[in-house]
Every structure is written in C-alpha cells, then in structure tokens.
Amino acid sequence: MIDTPTACARIAEDLLAAAIGEASPTAAQRVEHHVARCGSCRREFDGFRALDGTVAALRREPLPSEQVAHARERLETRLADLRRRLLAYRIFPSALGHILIARSELGIALVEYLDRGTSLQSSRLGREPGVEAVEGGPELETAYRDLLEYLAGRRRRFEWPLDLRLARSDFQRSVLHATSAIPYGAVTSYAGLAQDVGKASASRAVAQALRWNPLPIVIPCHRVIGTSGALTGYAGSKLGLKQRLLSVEGIPTTVGAISPSIRSEAMYVLYPGDREYCVPTCSSLGTRQPAPLTRFASREHAEAAGFMPCTACRPDLHPISQ
Amino acid sequence: MSQGAFDTVVSAHHEEIFRYLRRVIGAGGDAEDLSQETFLRAYRAFGALPLDANVRAWLFSIATNLAKNYYRSETRRRRAYGEVRATMREGAGPAPEAELISRETGALVEEIVQRLPLKQRLAFTQRKIHGLEYDAIGQSLGCSAESARAHVFQALRKIRQGLDGHGRVSEEPPR
Numbered sequence: 001m002i003d004t005p006t007a008c009a010r011i012a013e014d015l016l017a018a019a020i021g022e023a024s025p026t027a028a029q030r031v032e033h034h035v036a037r038c039g040s041c042r043r044e045f046d047g048f049r050a051l052d053g054t055v056a057a058l059r060r061e062p063l064p065s066e067q068v069a070h071a072r073e074r075l076e077t078r079l080a081d082l083r084r085r086l087l088a089y090r091i092f093p094s095a096l097g098h099i100l101i102a103r104s105e106l107g108i109a110l111v112e113y114l115d116r117g118t119s120l121q122s123s124r125l126g127r128e129p130g131v132e133a134v135e136g137g138p139e140l141e142t143a144y145r146d147l148l149e150y151l152a153g154r155r156r157r158f159e160w161p162l163d164l165r166l167a168r169s170d171f172q173r174s175v176l177h178a179t180s181a182i183p184y185g186a187v188t189s190y191a192g193l194a195q196d197v198g199k200a201s202a203s204r205a206v207a208q209a210l211r212w213n214p215l216p217i218v219i220p221c222h223r224v225i226g227t228s229g230a231l232t233g234y235a236g237s238k239l240g241l242k243q244r245l246l247s248v249e250g251i252p253t254t255v256g257a258i259s260p261s262i263r264s265e266a267m268y269v270l271y272p273g274d275r276e277y278c279v280p281t282c283s284s285l286g287t288r289q290p291a292p293l294t295r296f297a298s299r300e301h302a303e304a305a306g307f308m309p310c311t312a313c314r315p316d317l318h319p320i321s322q
Numbered sequence: 323m324s325q326g327a328f329d330t331v332v333s334a335h336h337e338e339i340f341r342y343l344r345r346v347i348g349a350g351g352d353a354e355d356l357s358q359e360t361f362l363r364a365y366r367a368f369g370a371l372p373l374d375a376n377v378r379a380w381l382f383s384i385a386t387n388l389a390k391n392y393y394r395s396e397t398r399r400r401r402a403y404g405e406v407r408a409t410m411r412e413g414a415g416p417a418p419e420a421e422l423i424s425r426e427t428g429a430l431v432e433e434i435v436q437r438l439p440l441k442q443r444l445a446f447t448q449r450k451i452h453g454l455e456y457d458a459i460g461q462s463l464g465c466s467a468e469s470a471r472a473h474v475f476q477a478l479r480k481i482r483q484g485l486d487g488h489g490r491v492s493e494e495p496p497r
Binding site for chain 1: 482
C-alpha cells in the first residue's frame with residue numbers, strides 16, 4: 001500500500017530529524033518504513049542526508065592558524081588591560097552598616113563603609129580613575145564571612161592577599177604597611193607610626209594617609225590613636241565605629257566621654273624597640289626618653305604578639321587589676 | 323576571578339568563538355572585534371558565574387547577543403554579507419574535480435545560510451557547525467529549545483530549496 005500525502009505531511013518533521021540523525025529510535029523506524037514505500041519522501045530523505053554531509057564538511061574546514069594567532073594575541077593585550085582596571089565588588093550588611101568589599105585579581109582592594117546608600121553610587125569606587133567596577137560573585141563572600149567573624153571577636157587575622165593600588169601615594173602605602181604590623185589588641189599613636197615610617201615629624205600626614213585607608217579593619221587604622229590616648233578620628237567622622245572596633249579587640253575606652261579615649265592606665269605598655277612589655281607604672285619607663293608607646297589590652301595580647309613580661313615590673317606576677 | 327581559570331577559558335574556546343562569529347558576521351575585522359568583546363564581557367562576569375555553569379554555551383550566548391546587536395544596523399548587514407562571500411572564495415585552492423564539486427556545494431550552502439533570517443542563521447550555525455544543544459541555543463536566542471529546533475529545521479529546509487534551485491539535490495556527502 002502506498003502512503004497518502006497526508007501521511008507524508010505527518011512524517012515530514014520526523015523525516016528531517018531522522019535524515020540528520022536527531023530522531024528518536026521509534027520515529028526513525030517510522031520514517032524508515034515510510035520511505036521504503038514512498039519514492040518522493042525517499043528522495044527528500046536522501047537530499048537532507050546529503051546536505052547534512054555537506055554541512056559536516058564545513059564544520060571541519062580549518063581557519064588559517066595565523067589569523068587565529070593574531071586574533072588571540074590582540075585579545076590577550078586587551079584582556080591584560082582590563083585585568084588591570086577591573087574590580088569586582090559586593091555590598092554586604094553588617095553591624096557597622098553596609099560595607100562594600102572589592103577585589104582585583106591581585107587581592108582585596110577596597111573595604112568601604114557606605115554611609116549614603118547601599119549601591120555603587122554611594123561608593124568611592126565609581127569615582128576612582130582608571131577603575132572599572134563590576135558586580136562580583138561568591139569569591140567575595142569568603143571575605144565578608146571573615147569580616148563578620150572578626151566583628152564577632154572570633155577572628156584576629158585576615159589571610160587575604162591585598163591589592164594596595166587604591167592607595168594614593170607611595171607614602172600612604174608605606175604608612176599602610178606599617179599599620180598592618182600593629183598587633184591585634186594593641187594601639188599605637190600617629191607619632192609612633194610616623195617614626196616607624198622614618199618621618200618622625202609627619203604625624204599629621206600619617207593621620208591623613210589613614211583617613212583614606214582603602215582597607216579599614218583589614219589594615220587596622222583603628223589601632224592608631226592620639227599621643228594623649230584620645231581616639232582622635234576615624235574614616236572622617238566615625239569615632240563611634242573606631243571605639244567599637246577597639247572594644248572588639250578588648251581595648252578599654254572611656255564610655256560616655258565627649259572625646260573618647262583609651263583607658264591607658266588599664267593597658268600594658270611597650271617601649272619602642274623593646275622585647276619586654278610592662279605595667280604602665282614600671283619604674284624603668286621613667287628613666288627613659290619619652291617616646292611613643294604601644295599599648296596592649298592584655299598580657300595575652302602582648303604575648304601573642306611575641307613579647308615577654310618585663311623582668312623589672314613583672315606583669316606576669318603583678319598584672320594590672322581591672 | 324582567578325586569572326588562571328580564565329586563561330583556561332580563553333585557551334579552550336577562543337578559536338571556536340572566533341570561527342562562529344566569522345561565520346555569522348563575516349571575515350572582516352568586525353568578527354575579530356566581536357570575539358574580543360565576547361571575552362572581555364565574559365571576563366567581567368566570570369566571577370559571578372555559577373561554578374557548575376556550562377562555560378562554552380555561556381560564551382556562545384554572549385557572542386550571539388553581540389551578533390544580534392551588530393545586525394540591528396541594516397547597512398552593516400549588507401556589508402558583512404559581501405565579506406562572507408569574499409571569505410568563502412579566499413579559502414579555495416586547487417583540488418580534484420570531485421572535491422571541487424563538493425566544495426562548490428559547500429560554498430553554495432554558506433551563501434544560502436547568509437541569506438537566512440538572522441535567528442535561523444544563528445541557530446543553524448550553533449547547531450550544525452558547532453554542535454550545541456537546543457537548550458543552549460534557545461537560551462542564547464531568548465526562545466525555547468523547541469523554537470530553537472524549529473529555527474534549525476526551517477534553515478535546513480530553506481538550504482535544501484536553495485540547492486534544488488541549483489540542481490544540487492542529492493549529491494553524495496563528501497567523505
């Protein structure tokens with residue numbers, strides 16, 4: 001029996017699918033039966049099959065390798081340029097308000113408190129010259145989790161690679177490097193930091209450099225205070241945040257004061273260059289030149305940073321009574 | 323956004339994406355520009371790409387979107403058509419007669435493909451030249467897998483009709 005034209009129309013879709021090898025086994029079988037009895041559909045089937053072969057040959061046609069190599073080379077140049085410029089960011093909620101974290105291929109490049117909104121527009125990232133900001137992915141969540149752990153007092157160090165390109169000058173970078181070395185649970189003064197970077201009279205410039213710290217919390221500029229012990233300033237006018245970060249690390253501060261400061265009488269001290277820490281009343285301190293001191297919240301913090309109890313005042317035997 | 327991971331993506335897929343765009347845009351500098359743009363866009367979004375994403379299909383999707391935007395300009399479309407014809411001729415060297423015939427048929431197929439409506443051309447090229455799944459093709463074209471398949475089938479029918487008109491109905495496929 002010859003199939004009717006209706007049968008041919010019904011099988012047309014399967015016929016094409018079968019000719020190019022995309023039909024299900026049942027459909028292919030149906031097509032096989034049909035074309036065995038229908039000459040015009042047989043020709044149709046063969047035609048599509050031949051076409052499929054021609055197309056397969058096109059698929060194998062090689063592209064001149066020098067063209068590919070040339071195109072690849074130009075792509076690599078443009079990619080390298082983009083890699084230099086690109087920062088991927090995410091904005092996260094935190095106990096300190098919304099925080100933007102941005103990273104490049106080199107490392108975390110920006111941690112920013114967003115005061116005026118929760119979008120890129122409220123960040124300095126959009127205004128940085130030579131930077132292209134794109135929304136980042138899960139890799140930034142690790143950094144965010146680490147920050148939350150720090151704020152909850154469960155983390156003391158950040159093991160992230162850092163990218164300091166957003167620092168404004170080599171001087172600022174050197175200040176940031178010196179700030180990174182201040183141990184957890186300790187404070188030093190702007191004057192002390194100025195000495196550390198070899199510019200003893202530049203404490204004002206040091207303060208300015210820290211004001212634009214692109215990586216607050218991570219580079220702990222909150223551990224830098226005035227010589228008098230006053231907290232002085234933080235990221236513009238965020239003294240409350242500074243006090244909060246210090247208290248996370250156990251550093252005692254005056255509560256309710258107009259100008260908050262650390263309670264230096266309740267902290268252990270370290271004279272510059274010493275390996276031993278003292279109680280603040282240690283007699284050895286009085287016999288030395290006045291110098292910017294590093295202060296520790298506790299003996300444990302001082303010893304975790306590698307310092308020993310002073311053999312004169314013996315803070316191990318006579319700790320400060322809190 | 324790890325550098326090594328994206329380098330692997332470039333090494334694995336650059337040539338194929340470049341070929342794809344040459345086929346749908348033409349061999350002039352525009353195809354190269356668009357293939358670069360594909361990878362620059364991919365790099366920007368790479369960090370946010372889910373770990374289990376099909377990177378190859380994703381790149382095709384970016385390239386396809388760029389091609390669609392490119393063809394929004396009608397004058398460009400005409401210019402590119404001229405370029406594709408030029409590319410097809412440039413590849414042909416001396417060859418035995420049988421190969422010459424099949425090569426001519428191939429060139430004819432390419433010519434007909436260039437005249438297909440854009441979605442059919444993009445779907446056909448992704449499926450029949452690059453072997454992508456219909457799901458991925460549908461995603462790149464903003465339609466369902468079924469519609470993507472319909473575009474490919476429609477393209478094949480039109481190519482056959484076009485070959486019929488040149489008396490090349492049932493040649494044996496080249497082996």
